[in-house]
Amino acid sequence: MAVVSMAVEEGSPAKRFWIRSQKEAVFAAYTPFFVCLAAGGLELETFQNFISQDVYFLKAFAKAYEIAEECADDDDAKAPIRELSQAILEDLKMHDSVVQEWGLDPTKEIISNPATTRYTDFLMETASGKVDGGKGPVKIVTPFEKTKIAAYTVGAMTPCMRLDAYLGKELQMYIKEDENGHPYKRWIENCSCKCSEDAAAQIEELLDKLSVSLTGEELEVIGKLYYQAMELQIEFFSAQLVGQPAVVPLTKFHDSKHQLVVFSDFDLTCTVVDSSAILAEIAILIASKGDHSGTDRLITQKSSSEMRNSWNILSRQYTEEYEQCIESLLSSEEVKAFDYVHLQENLHLLSDFEKRANSWVVDSGLLKGMNLDDVRKAGEHLILQDGCAKFFQKLVKLKEFLNVNLHVLSYCWCADLIRSVFSSVGCLNDLSIHSNEFAYEGSISTGEIVRKMESPLDKVETFKSIINKLGNNERYLSVYIGDSVGDLLCLLEADIGIVVGSSTSLRRVGKHFGVSFVPLFSGLVNKQRQLDRQESFAWKGLSGVLYTVSSWSEIQAFILGA
The missing domain is CATH 1.20.910.10 (Heme oxygenase-like)
Structure with a gap:
């Protein structure tokens, strides 16, 4: 807008x-x-x-x-x-x-x-x-x-x-x-x-x-x-x-007898801050307590300043190599038409990198010693993007009238953090969370990650698996909401892919492989024109078109109305 x-x-x-x-x-x-x-x-x-x-x-x-x-x-x-x-x-x-x-x-x-x-x-x-x-x-x-x-x-x-x-x-x-x-x-x-x-x-x-x-x-x-x-x-x-028939809100235009499946990324799509930064702060806080008492030093083995320095080194290394990976993706000749197969093949580079990056974190031992209660408390206070909680809360309230299925797909190292966030806004029982998990001994993390979702390829495989489980006889409409290159395959596979935020790397990679980015409102006006002309049209995945929004309010207005 x-x-x-x-x-x-x-x-x-x-x-x-x-x-x-x-x-x-x-x-x-x-x-x-x-x-x-x-x-x-x-x-x-x-x-x-x-x-x-x-x-x-x-x-x-x-x-x-x-x-x-x-x-x-x-x-x-x-x-x-x-x-x-x-x-x-x-x-x-x-x-x-x-x-x-x-x-x-x-x-x-x-x-x-x-x-x-x-x-x-x-x-x-x-x-x-x-x-x-x-x-x-x-x-x-x-x-x-x-x-x-x-x-x-x-x-x-x-x-x-x-x-x-x-x-x-x-x-x-x-x-x-x-x-x-x-x-x-x-x-x-x-x-x-x-x-x-x-x-x-x-x-x-x-x-x-x-x-x-x-x-x-x-x-x-x-x-x-x-x-x-x-x-x-x-x-x-x-x-x-x-x-007359109108394309908005989607829940009224879409046949309620058929399932609406809504997927969302978590980090920086729902949240203001990446979850890895939150988990790093918890680890540093634990080390800080050990600095004063000495009792927790056996667990962390590092002072808080050493922990912060280690996290900063990992963060710089991740950023530098991520940018190099994106440049490698863009080194091939830019395609003139949308080419999903070529894109998927090239995203193996990013998938391999994301898995290596997780190994750096595990090998560093920086995730060791976190208390599950501290993780949950952090989730309760994690700030969400303006309008995000309101969207999920309203969608959950309408579930008894709508045939809707909600999923969160995330690279987050700790699904308990995500669970805590959605529990705090009253939506946890109504959505499925697909992410990595901390390994615990009792309620203390061992430093290992139970790796379930590390890459764009993992995400899209989970997305397809959820859709396939609906069965051939189940008619559905899928919506995916994301913000980064890691979401690109899911955004394209979904019938409606909605991009929040302004990730430069997402747009560069998308356009390199023929993806078009259209403001959501403009896209809706064009769809309405087709409907007014009584042309047959449908929201359909792999069209090569993604819709951009400036806020979660636009997403709610489109899908649910005021």
Whole structure:
């Protein structure tokens, strides 16, 4: 998804609120309504119903601006409020002509749909001073306190205008791609024009100005209102009734009678930090305790500084030889068309290297002496990528309604670490973990690794084995989520391969062997166009196309919806 530039200063309230909300904004873009609109095949009736709701938003905004201006005690604040209010009144005047252009009778009474009503009621309650600050209703008593209503009201309006500018900008590229002329081109151009961006920037600047005199607690109230307004806006787009088939969300498009099999890598796909770094820190911590007590030195045989130095040497050696291995993969002539066989043959180089690297670690004895409880505690506190836990939690909740199977495939040396992570987010019992294991004597690691998954070839063999066990009579759709070269074969074998992160080596190796990397949203718009044209299409593995995302929010929006 496109990233919208901000007109407000770094660190300003409006910018902070938008940055925190932008990953949520993708849920509006990945709705059936918006994908069908971007594809150019949205049914006219659906579009008419959508624009008919504008009048309720515009009237609510006009009234909210009127109240905000009354509450503001600063002429510098009143002037931009008045300017924004005047623009809304002009939009109301233009509304009848827009409605007529799309075949609607402007004199006919339009019924507000429930999602529209929920937002407009929320805005009017905020403007009237009925604000919940999270610790109960905010009390507005004195004339001075009344000035806060202006800030709260603008805070509840700003995300609506910023989201509209964001989505309008996203739509622009698709009207340019449509060779037959996008049916909603004029409306999209009006929505995504410079004045739309300017209006969003203007209200953000106003919000910052009104926030200057507020306390930290009062800013938190505005933040809460901002996020609530964003949720209501996403709900509004999700509530648009689309009668035609749509490719999103995947769980609705995919036949629920057939199994959905979701695979995910772990390190740096789910986690912020590689698990090997976490395990190294545990080993160093154990050595540090031995430095002071002497009791654990018989186990570690090394001081904490020696342990850290040894880990650093291993890490440098791994990085250097990994990069050399990648360059070796790229030394052959680049292919012009996707060549899976050639890729798989060449990945033996990487597979052999990964196995050697694990042998270095085992031979070093650095994994010896770790306590299983320490490993589990580390897993409980391991930070996941933003949105990752939420995706798995929601998928698990939907398992009773969906025929879904979840698997984690990982090179991690210690599956207990992975188990602890997913146990801490309440998902362990609903997924299968395929990884290496520590060897233990009692609850203390011996330093050996029970090697089950060390390489790209091990991963893809496990992937195929799981799919094969479904049986020939079981229809399924497979999704693989990964971030590195080690995931490449699985990403390609899956019906839908989704790449998170920005691994340069993954893209270089993939492109060298003919793999195409397509932003997921763009791919969905193209699939929707095929569906609208009633062309037969299917998500199918080994197509040579992988889909890229900027966050787990995109993955959730695509597969599960808001």
